[in-house]
Amino acid sequence: xxxxxxxxxxxxxxxxxxxxxxxxxxxxxxxxxxxxxxxxxxxxxxxxxxxxxxxxxxxxxxxxxxxxxxxxxxxxxxxxxxxxxxxxx
Numbered sequence: 001x002x003x004x005x006x007x008x009x010x011x012x013x014x015x016x017x018x019x020x021x022x023x024x025x026x027x028x029x030x031x032x033x034x035x036x037x038x039x040x041x042x043x044x045x046x047x048x049x050x051x052x053x054x055x056x057x058x059x060x061x062x063x064x065x066x067x068x069x070x071x072x073x074x075x076x077x078x079x080x081x082x083x084x085x086x087x088x089x
Contacts, residue, residue: 004048012049015042020049021056031064 018039027035045052 009047011044011046013042014045015039017049017052018056021053025057025060034067
């Protein structure tokens with residue numbers, strides 16, 4: 001990992017970083033319909049705005065990937081469901 005220059009750190013709004021990430025993330029139409037932003041409160045943090053936006057983007061990317069994988073797994077497992085055989089008595 002590259003060295004992070006902390007001399008560029010400043011106070012930033014977490015909500016504004018989240019909104020910027022949502023505006024700049026390359027969502028497909030289907031992905032965009034699955035992401036709902038409910039951000040009423042805000043807080044300030046001392047750090048790097050671009051680094052937080054990058055981290056938030058990575059979390060969204062991972063979440064979308066996991067949801068897509070779960071949909072595939074669900075459809076695969078549902079197609080393989082069979083009625084359990086009844087045990088002989």
